[in-house]
Amino acid sequence: MKAEAGSTLVLNGIRAGYGDFQALFDVGLRVSPGEAVGVVGPNGAGKTTLLRVISGMVRPKAGTARFGEVDIAATPSHELPAHGIAHVPENRRLFPHLTVEENLKVGAFIPSARKRFAERAEYVFNLFPKMAQRRHQLAGTMSGGEQQMCAIGRALMCNPRILLLDEPSAGLAPLVVAQVFELVKRIREEGLTVLIVEQNVAQVLRVVDRAYVLDAGRVVAEGAAATLAADPAIRNSYLGGH
Amino acid sequence: MDPFLLEAILNGILLGGVFALPVLGCNLVFGVVDVVWLCYAELVMVGMYAVWFLHTQQGWPLMMAFAAALPVVAVLGVALHLCVVRPLLGAPPINQLLATGGVLFILQGGAMLVFGTDFRSLGVEMPPMEWGDVFISGTKLAAFCAALVGAGALWAFLKFTYIGIAIRAIARDREVMPLMGVDPRRVYLVASAVGGALAGLAACLLVVQLDVHPFIGLSFGPITFMICVMGGLGNMPGGFLAAFLMGVIVSTGGFWWNTEMSYVIAFAVFIVVIFARPQGLFSR
Numbered sequence: 001m002k003a004e005a006g007s008t009l010v011l012n013g014i015r016a017g018y019g020d021f022q023a024l025f026d027v028g029l030r031v032s033p034g035e036a037v038g039v040v041g042p043n044g045a046g047k048t049t050l051l052r053v054i055s056g057m058v059r060p061k062a063g064t065a066r067f068g069e070v071d072i073a074a075t076p077s078h079e080l081p082a083h084g085i086a087h088v089p090e091n092r093r094l095f096p097h098l099t100v101e102e103n104l105k106v107g108a109f110i111p112s113a114r115k116r117f118a119e120r121a122e123y124v125f126n127l128f129p130k131m132a133q134r135r136h137q138l139a140g141t142m143s144g145g146e147q148q149m150c151a152i153g154r155a156l157m158c159n160p161r162i163l164l165l166d167e168p169s170a171g172l173a174p175l176v177v178a179q180v181f182e183l184v185k186r187i188r189e190e191g192l193t194v195l196i197v198e199q200n201v202a203q204v205l206r207v208v209d210r211a212y213v214l215d216a217g218r219v220v221a222e223g224a225a226a227t228l229a230a231d232p233a234i235r236n237s238y239l240g241g242h
Numbered sequence: 243m244d245p246f247l248l249e250a251i252l253n254g255i256l257l258g259g260v261f262a263l264p265v266l267g268c269n270l271v272f273g274v275v276d277v278v279w280l281c282y283a284e285l286v287m288v289g290m291y292a293v294w295f296l297h298t299q300q301g302w303p304l305m306m307a308f309a310a311a312l313p314v315v316a317v318l319g320v321a322l323h324l325c326v327v328r329p330l331l332g333a334p335p336i337n338q339l340l341a342t343g344g345v346l347f348i349l350q351g352g353a354m355l356v357f358g359t360d361f362r363s364l365g366v367e368m369p370p371m372e373w374g375d376v377f378i379s380g381t382k383l384a385a386f387c388a389a390l391v392g393a394g395a396l397w398a399f400l401k402f403t404y405i406g407i408a409i410r411a412i413a414r415d416r417e418v419m420p421l422m423g424v425d426p427r428r429v430y431l432v433a434s435a436v437g438g439a440l441a442g443l444a445a446c447l448l449v450v451q452l453d454v455h456p457f458i459g460l461s462f463g464p465i466t467f468m469i470c471v472m473g474g475l476g477n478m479p480g481g482f483l484a485a486f487l488m489g490v491i492v493s494t495g496g497f498w499w500n501t502e503m504s505y506v507i508a509f510a511v512f513i514v515v516i517f518a519r520p521q522g523l524f525s526r
Contacts, residue, residue: 089421095414
């Protein structure tokens, strides 16, 4: 069973953490189909935990998380890709000893994706022509930017409805960061729903429609990207006052 | 070159082929599940008894008995995973070792109970091959070829199938796998079945060369683990190469010194290697 094309991601009153440490306090969030939404905030604000709740890697202690009809908290994490949720994790987590194509094959592990592997691979190669050239290269030997393309490509192999991106610009040179945000724009133009978590607040507010500001596990502000970018308080706290 | 030395080297390569299968099986299971099956050689022993029983007691043709041994030991591998390994996945490694070591004694004792302590022989022998002064056992050559085919099939499985690629992926990063829709528990089961099937194939190749008895595992179990560690535990190509290296060392050890001391020489080489390269000979 696949989530409807028009599935909305809705989180309400999410509390989550690791052991005794609570990372999220009553977080609510909504991503409508076709929207690109950002979650920004300082290091340790709980951004990664939030994405991990949505992909089932962290079970919330309270609150509800739904993607269309799918109750995320009640579904094993390995079943969520088949419901259209794809998560590009922090630090990419590619398989460095596998080729680009083999990485894409792991991304196409679920039965519905295996059947359409050739078609999905062509889609990814069209989106990132560089990956077609690097098809038989070991993923670990590529540059950081190329690895990010490969990680996004791997997530796209299962034909997701929503793409979760965790710090896609982390650890990349400034020029490459700009390229990665170009990629995000291109994915948006494909009509995919995107939820992106970033410390690079200035850059991310240029590619998303709306954003949530997360600080110490709480949503402290939300709104249209342009409004947030223009808000003096936000600028001072999270944009370094520029 | 001395024909006896040449013969010893060739025999060593043939022996390496047979070592290679249990080494690949152990490495596969360890690489994926992160647990060492200490009873691996005893799974091979069960496979040997299965072939012997089906062929000599039930009158099955040898090839059919071989074909049956593979799934029998594969199922045993799955059972071992479900009953012993899975409940201990979060436990300290020493507990996992003790548990699979306990299975070793259960299988030995079980074999003794069912088949007694007699040495059971299949009584199959193929005519030796002969090139000039060099004689090579036809049985060993056939076993070697079958081992290479088995290793090749394993390589193709890991290289070209979705589950095979997932097996190679999970050996590197298990937490990230669910994000790709992969249930690690399922991959563990498949790896355990394949690891068992490899023990079954090794059993077919050994039972034509050695008599089977309940303690037969002790004659190749220790060297199997030694080769695994020498090649780098979990490193499949490393283990494969180390199997041939060890085969030649064991076989030529008899030539240089005497046959009784050949395993002593092998262990001495192992100890030196472990001091020089604790991460394994072929690790990158």
